[in-house]
Amino acid sequence: MTVSRCQVVCAAILVTGSLWAQSAGTPGYDINYIGPRMADPILQHSKEMYVLYGCSYCHGLYLESRGEATDLMHSRLVGRDENANLIGPLLRAGIPQTAKLSPMPQFSDLSDQQISAIATWIHYARQQGRYKELMEGKDLSSGSAEAGKAYFERTCISCHSMPGDLTRDPGALRASILRPKFLDTPASWQIDRLRDTKTAAARERHLALLENYSADDVANLIAYLSVK
Amino acid sequence: MMTALTRRDFGKCALAGLTASAWAQPAAAVNRSFISGVQFGLQPFCYHDLAMNRENRPTLVKRLVQNGFGMVELHATWCEPRFDAPGVSAEMAREKLRNWRVTTPVDYYRNIKKEFDDAGVTIFTYWVGINETYTDAEIDATYEAAKALGAKGAVGSQGLAVSQRLVPFTAKHGIFTGLHNHDNLSDPDALSNEASFDKGLAYSPNFKATLDVRHFTAGNGDCIGFLERHHERVSSVHLGDRRRNNGRSAPFGEGDAPIIQILRLIRDNRWPIVALLEFEHGTLRTGVEEVQLMFDYCKRALA
Numbered sequence: 001m002t003v004s005r006c007q008v009v010c011a012a013i014l015v016t017g018s019l020w021a022q023s024a025g026t027p028g029y030d031i032n033y034i035g036p037r038m039a040d041p042i043l044q045h046s047k048e049m050y051v052l053y054g055c056s057y058c059h060g061l062y063l064e065s066r067g068e069a070t071d072l073m074h075s076r077l078v079g080r081d082e083n084a085n086l087i088g089p090l091l092r093a094g095i096p097q098t099a100k101l102s103p104m105p106q107f108s109d110l111s112d113q114q115i116s117a118i119a120t121w122i123h124y125a126r127q128q129g130r131y132k133e134l135m136e137g138k139d140l141s142s143g144s145a146e147a148g149k150a151y152f153e154r155t156c157i158s159c160h161s162m163p164g165d166l167t168r169d170p171g172a173l174r175a176s177i178l179r180p181k182f183l184d185t186p187a188s189w190q191i192d193r194l195r196d197t198k199t200a201a202a203r204e205r206h207l208a209l210l211e212n213y214s215a216d217d218v219a220n221l222i223a224y225l226s227v228k
Numbered sequence: 229m230m231t232a233l234t235r236r237d238f239g240k241c242a243l244a245g246l247t248a249s250a251w252a253q254p255a256a257a258v259n260r261s262f263i264s265g266v267q268f269g270l271q272p273f274c275y276h277d278l279a280m281n282r283e284n285r286p287t288l289v290k291r292l293v294q295n296g297f298g299m300v301e302l303h304a305t306w307c308e309p310r311f312d313a314p315g316v317s318a319e320m321a322r323e324k325l326r327n328w329r330v331t332t333p334v335d336y337y338r339n340i341k342k343e344f345d346d347a348g349v350t351i352f353t354y355w356v357g358i359n360e361t362y363t364d365a366e367i368d369a370t371y372e373a374a375k376a377l378g379a380k381g382a383v384g385s386q387g388l389a390v391s392q393r394l395v396p397f398t399a400k401h402g403i404f405t406g407l408h409n410h411d412n413l414s415d416p417d418a419l420s421n422e423a424s425f426d427k428g429l430a431y432s433p434n435f436k437a438t439l440d441v442r443h444f445t446a447g448n449g450d451c452i453g454f455l456e457r458h459h460e461r462v463s464s465v466h467l468g469d470r471r472r473n474n475g476r477s478a479p480f481g482e483g484d485a486p487i488i489q490i491l492r493l494i495r496d497n498r499w500p501i502v503a504l505l506e507f508e509h510g511t512l513r514t515g516v517e518e519v520q521l522m523f524d525y526c527k528r529a530l531a
Contacts, residue, residue: 101412102410102412
């Protein structure tokens with residue numbers, strides 16, 4: 001099949017138009033603030049809900065909080081939240097009794113889906129941020145193998161009884177502890193995969209760990225697993 | 229039925245008109261955002277996509293003109309440098325800022341005023357977050373800065389205790405101090421409801437209310453009643469929408485704040501109260517687009 005000159009010109013126009021739309025933004029969508037549309041439409045929708053209900057103005061689009069707003073990147077409540085079970089009630093009630101100047105408003109009129117979308121974005125942004133923080137964080141040689149062993153036995157051993165296939169390189173080990181490769185595979189909605197509770201549970205567990213590891217936890221795990 | 233005016237009434241009207249004119253139409257020409265009898269301005273916090281720092285000030289000026297505003301409440305961060313940086317502790321950054329404030333000559337602020345003047349934008353008030361960490365010298369420098377900017381007042385969300393401390397400064401510098409409310413009803417020091425304004429305004433005749441309509445509504449306050457009773461002590465309203473019972477911010481017309489009624493009250497009584505648009509509701513639109521939508525809503529309310 002040959003490509004005509006006309007087709008090439010049309011394609012060039014389309015590509016140029018798309019690039020222009022991405023850089024200049026489109027009316028009604030502030031690309032400079034919200035960023036380009038994400039490949040995952042569910043995440044994009046979650047991000048838009050987070051912006052649309054004003055969360056980002058105080059808590060930051062990527063959880064870089066400003067003023068007196070709670071730092072969601074390091075909040076213990078967010079770290080313990082599962083599927084908006086803690087974030088949801090808090091959003092609905094607000095925090096009227098507070099020592100802060102401006103109390104957290106209540107969002108009692110939001111639907112379950114809207115609350116869930118906001119929580120989804122908070123967790124996604126937190127996972128991205130914590131990964132970056134921990135990858136750029138502390139000296140990997142400072143961990144305690146003994147503390148790492150205790151952490152491993154407390155947290156990981158129910159699934160990872162034999163971590164022998166892990167790399168011994170501390171840098172690569174850190175990356176695979178924080179973000180195992182299987183997390184990069186999108187969750188499937190095929191009917192025969194919907195009941196795959198093992199993979200779903202592993203995904204949730206690892207993402208929850210990523211949101212809650214301290215730099216010490218990671219250094220200790222590396223010290224333990226590197227010598228094992 | 230027409231009511232005859234007494235000489236005293238006429239005097240009051242004339243004085244109110246002069247005051248309104250002095251605030252609302254500051255230059256020889258009519259201010260571009262003096263619309264249907266109401267002087268509008270912007271609290272540029274609304275440009276959520278534009279970091280409030282002095283590097284972005286030229287963009288701010290352009291946007292104000294683009295949105296049709298001739299008046300602004302200028303937050304100090306549009307003028308002051310930032311000293312927080314990697315390796316600089318919060319205490320160190322605070323000390324550097326304090327030192328910068330007390331050593332910066334007033335010409336620095338006069339030059340900023342000129343930037344706004346050249347664009348036909350009047351700085352109505354200077355917004356500063358004065359708190360207990362401010363030294364007397366720092367407060368003094370802040371009021372000097374406000375005056376050099378041409379501001380009629382220095383406004384902030386300071387509580388009652390800090391407000392009391394500002395009494396001699398506002399008297400000395402001859403500009404008003406604006407008391408701005410949030411909706412924190414649990415803190416007895418906070419400006420939040422009418423009773424707290426009663427206390428704060430009683431501290432000094434130079435204190436004015438900067439009534440934040442959004443927060444007052446969220447705190448279940450009665451904005452109309454407040455304006456009826458206190459309009460002579462109100463310098464401006466922060467005009468936006470929120471829902472009652474500590475509810476969320478909402479686009480104009482979707483919350484519980486009586487925006488249309490407030491604007492008509494100001495217009496029909498010729499009160500020299502500046503309507504400063506401010507909102508915190510989320511939007512996917514650009515700041516300029518959203519500000520325009522909210523401004524157009526207000527214009528329709530007065531049409």
